[in-house]
Amino acid sequence: MSIRLEEVHKAFGRKEVLRGFTIEIHEGETVSIIGGSGVGKSVALKHIVGLLRPDRGEVWVDGENVGRMPQQELYKLRRNVGYVFQFAALFDSMTIGENVGMGLRRIPEMSRASIAERVAECLRLVDLEGFEERMPAEISGGQRKRVGFARAIATEPKYLLYDEPTTGLDPVTTAVIDELIMRMRRELGVTGVVITHDMNSAFRVSDRVALLHEGRVRFQGTPTEMRAADDRIVRGFIEGRPELMGAAP
Amino acid sequence: MRASVVAPIQGLGSAVLSAVASVGTAGHLGVGALRALRKGDMWGPHILAQMARIGVHSLPIALFIATFTGIVLALQASYTFTGAIPLYFVGTLVGKTMVLELGPVLTGLALSGRVGANIAAELGTMRVTEQVDALETLAYDPIAYLVVPRVLAGAIMFPMVVLMANAVGIVAGWLTSLWLLDMSSPEFLKGLRLFFRSWDVWFSVIKSVTFGLTVTSVGCFFGLHTTGGAEGVGRSTTHSVVASSMIILVLDAFLAAVLL
Amino acid sequence: MSRTREFGVGLVILSAIAVGVVGTLWLKGTNWGRPSIEVDVLLTDVAQLAPGNGVKFRGVQIGRVATIAVEPDGQAVRVRLQLQESVSLPDDVVVLLSPESFFGSWQAEIIRRDRYPSFPFYEVQQPMEGDVRVLGGWALPELSRLSAAAEQISANLADLTERLGIAFNEETAADLARAIENFGVLSDDLRRLVDQQSAIALSVTSSADSALTEIELATRVARRSFERIEELLTDVQIDSIVTNVRLASGHIQDIAEDLAGSSDNFATTMGRADSTLARLDRLSARVEAGEGTLGRLFADTTFAVRAEGVLGQLDLLLQDLRENPRRYVRLSIF
Numbered sequence: 001m002s003i004r005l006e007e008v009h010k011a012f013g014r015k016e017v018l019r020g021f022t023i024e025i026h027e028g029e030t031v032s033i034i035g036g037s038g039v040g041k042s043v044a045l046k047h048i049v050g051l052l053r054p055d056r057g058e059v060w061v062d063g064e065n066v067g068r069m070p071q072q073e074l075y076k077l078r079r080n081v082g083y084v085f086q087f088a089a090l091f092d093s094m095t096i097g098e099n100v101g102m103g104l105r106r107i108p109e110m111s112r113a114s115i116a117e118r119v120a121e122c123l124r125l126v127d128l129e130g131f132e133e134r135m136p137a138e139i140s141g142g143q144r145k146r147v148g149f150a151r152a153i154a155t156e157p158k159y160l161l162y163d164e165p166t167t168g169l170d171p172v173t174t175a176v177i178d179e180l181i182m183r184m185r186r187e188l189g190v191t192g193v194v195i196t197h198d199m200n201s202a203f204r205v206s207d208r209v210a211l212l213h214e215g216r217v218r219f220q221g222t223p224t225e226m227r228a229a230d231d232r233i234v235r236g237f238i239e240g241r242p243e244l245m246g247a248a249p
Numbered sequence: 250m251r252a253s254v255v256a257p258i259q260g261l262g263s264a265v266l267s268a269v270a271s272v273g274t275a276g277h278l279g280v281g282a283l284r285a286l287r288k289g290d291m292w293g294p295h296i297l298a299q300m301a302r303i304g305v306h307s308l309p310i311a312l313f314i315a316t317f318t319g320i321v322l323a324l325q326a327s328y329t330f331t332g333a334i335p336l337y338f339v340g341t342l343v344g345k346t347m348v349l350e351l352g353p354v355l356t357g358l359a360l361s362g363r364v365g366a367n368i369a370a371e372l373g374t375m376r377v378t379e380q381v382d383a384l385e386t387l388a389y390d391p392i393a394y395l396v397v398p399r400v401l402a403g404a405i406m407f408p409m410v411v412l413m414a415n416a417v418g419i420v421a422g423w424l425t426s427l428w429l430l431d432m433s434s435p436e437f438l439k440g441l442r443l444f445f446r447s448w449d450v451w452f453s454v455i456k457s458v459t460f461g462l463t464v465t466s467v468g469c470f471f472g473l474h475t476t477g478g479a480e481g482v483g484r485s486t487t488h489s490v491v492a493s494s495m496i497i498l499v500l501d502a503f504l505a506a507v508l509l
Numbered sequence: 510m511s512r513t514r515e516f517g518v519g520l521v522i523l524s525a526i527a528v529g530v531v532g533t534l535w536l537k538g539t540n541w542g543r544p545s546i547e548v549d550v551l552l553t554d555v556a557q558l559a560p561g562n563g564v565k566f567r568g569v570q571i572g573r574v575a576t577i578a579v580e581p582d583g584q585a586v587r588v589r590l591q592l593q594e595s596v597s598l599p600d601d602v603v604v605l606l607s608p609e610s611f612f613g614s615w616q617a618e619i620i621r622r623d624r625y626p627s628f629p630f631y632e633v634q635q636p637m638e639g640d641v642r643v644l645g646g647w648a649l650p651e652l653s654r655l656s657a658a659a660e661q662i663s664a665n666l667a668d669l670t671e672r673l674g675i676a677f678n679e680e681t682a683a684d685l686a687r688a689i690e691n692f693g694v695l696s697d698d699l700r701r702l703v704d705q706q707s708a709i710a711l712s713v714t715s716s717a718d719s720a721l722t723e724i725e726l727a728t729r730v731a732r733r734s735f736e737r738i739e740e741l742l743t744d745v746q747i748d749s750i751v752t753n754v755r756l757a758s759g760h761i762q763d764i765a766e767d768l769a770g771s772s773d774n775f776a777t778t779m780g781r782a783d784s785t786l787a788r789l790d791r792l793s794a795r796v797e798a799g800e801g802t803l804g805r806l807f808a809d810t811t812f813a814v815r816a817e818g819v820l821g822q823l824d825l826l827l828q829d830l831r832e833n834p835r836r837y838v839r840l841s842i843f
């Protein structure tokens with residue numbers, strides 16, 4: 001059981017975002033995809049849940065070809081995949097409790113009481129106990145992000161996709177989120193894909209790191225391997241030296 | 250070839266292609282909405298809220314417009330008819346114009362601003378803040394969850410609003426005739442009944458159903474296809490109002506040609 | 510919150526449907542379940558009558574036209590009237606269809622047969638078909654038909670003029686040609702009558718007085734034209750035609766002056782119209798009998814027959830005009 005993207009191409013109009021993107025994520029591991037802003041990290045992530053379909057290439061999740069899957073099958077698959085959005089993407093018109101319970105209400109065998117129970121449990125997991133009746137507008141950005149977390153894990157997915165989980169957060173909250181990501185893997189055994197440009201966070205939470213550059217994976221390896229790499233682009237990105245990246249072929 | 254020759258041709262080509270593409274996307278949305286009709290469990294719980302929003306909350310503005318339309322129709326009719334045509338024709342003109350044309354069209358245009366823009370802005374915001382994607386990842390079909398209840402509510406509630414607007418407009422024209430034009434009720438009613446056919450009311454209802462479908466689905470279309478943050482939401486809202494107003498007027502002419 | 514929302518939506522839907530249904534029925538003039546009876550009318554033609562038109566009895570609206578259908582044998586039209594049950598109709602009634610106003614709708618008027626003895630009401634074979642009473646009816650010729658009739662007369666006269674031209678051109682002198690020219694003028698006059706008639710229909714006058722003047726003017730022109738024809742036909746001597754035409758012109762001049770000065774009342778106008786018609790009748794009778802030189806010329810044509818039909822229609826209209834002057838006065842002033 002794993003996630004595999006093979007030679008994925010995706011263009012928006014004339015802009016080619018992914019140009020032969022290939023990566024494999026094994027069960028139980030957490031992989032970070034790093035890269036500058038606008039290089040298509042989120043685009044790659046959205047292919048995994050079928051929010052986007054590849055122009056060319058294939059996306060395999062649990063041995064099924066997501067790119068060719070009919071819509072109904074996709075909805076079934078998505079119960080196994082939790083998605084944590086960059087700005088949480090909470091539904092403004094619903095309470096926190098309703099937001100977290102959204103995915104659960106799609107499961108026919110869940111009763112109202114068992115949904116409420118599970119919602120409380122998920123909120124406890126992200127340290128937001130008793131927030132059920134609040135509205136998204138009433139809580140802070142970091143709290144919203146944690147609610148997004150709770151919503152993603154509510155259906156006990158096998159995979160969790162994190163889109164910029166720590167961007168724009170203060171160091172303390174960043175640490176809390178990183179801890180959450182690690183806890184998910186440790187306690188729930190989920191497979192994780194993290195999109196980030198925060199190097200510290202990437203090195204802290206991942207088993208492997210991949211650098212996305214010009215639509216392809218430029219480098220992948222363990223955090224240790226990446227730190228030791230002598231590729232110009234990798235060095236430039238880790239050390240924050242644009243002159244190295246600009247000089248790349 | 251020179252760039253000055255190639256550029257305009259390229260421009261035309263890309264304009265046509267994007268036009269065809271947007272028709273395709275709109276058709277896709279339409280087909281998706283028809284398919285999503287089966288998923289009653291997904292749109293069912295939300296339709297009431299949308300009906301309240303589209304129908305009940307739009308009533309004040311629709312009736313306000315209808316009232317003044319009725320008054321103006323009566324006054325202008327009497328101004329036009331002075332001497333030449335019997336005054337009871339004021340009733341005929343108010344009734345016919347209100348039911349056949351101004352009731353549905355003015356309500357449609359007003360609601361394309363009120364309802365259509367509101368839907369486009371709401372769905373546009375949901376799109377740019379990734380709430381629509383979030384719905385998808387939580388296994389909700391956004392078309393069934395967001396589009397169907399709005400479009401259905403529009404198709405059901407528009408005719409209701411228009412029927413009320415027609416009635417209010419006619420009553421306003423009647424009262425104007427009584428108070429400002431020295432007409433009597435029997436006179437006004439005689440004119441009102443003179444050429445009345447029950448088909449007129451059906452025509453009004455058919456028109457308003459299509460306008461309801463138009464305003465809501467255009468709003469949904471532009472909302473769901475919003476890109477580019479807050480500015481994009483603004484753009485979608487404007488486009489939605491412009492497009493649905495234009496479609497309403499074209500449909501108006503088309504329906505008059507086909508059904509009358 | 511949800512409760513009030515449900516209530517609001519329900520209320521709007523219910524009231525909109527109520528407004529739509531009740532409004533439609535009300536505007537269509539439903540009798541809201543008041544007891545009603547049905548009466549059938551048979552006639553040869555319904556003119557502009559349409560379902561929903563009013564049914565009047567002694568000037569009071571007592572019901573509506575429900576349906577109109579051609580009888581299976583194609584010989585008559587059956588109009589079903591829906592009347593208030595409370596009104597009981599006399600025995601010898603018939604139904605007259607006539608314009609209610611210049612615009613649009615017609616009406617069915619239930620009247621005693623002896624009120625218009627000369628109107629050709631439909632002869633009903635079975636006065637009762639089951640429970641439904643069947644009445645005979647007749648639709649008044651429309652104003653447009655009157656215009657058509659006058660136009661026909663005018664065309665016939667033009668035809669006559671042409672025939673005269675062919676017959677006499679070779680044998681007569683210049684003054685006869687002038688006489689024929691006068692026939693041309695005559696035909697023009699009649700055409701002007703037609704135009705004036707249309708003008709009456711279309712023009713908008715504000716008082717009954719001016720309507721009468723219009724009618725009178727038209728009659729005067731008609732009369733003048735007919736008198737000329739008669740003068741010409743009275744004398745068989747061709748030589749005297751010219752003289753007679755001159756005489757007639759002078760005579761007409763006198764009449765015109767006479768009329769122009771006075772403000773005649775409606776009765777005298779009617780009188781003149783009648784005498785004009787009498788003359789036209791005599792004229793057509795003479796033409797038919799082939800009397801006189803000119804008469805023989807067209808005795809073989811269908812002119813006389815056609816003129817007879819036209820005169821019959823004019824007569825009926827005139828009779829109606831006399832009995833219901835207001836209907837026609839209203840026609841020109843609405």
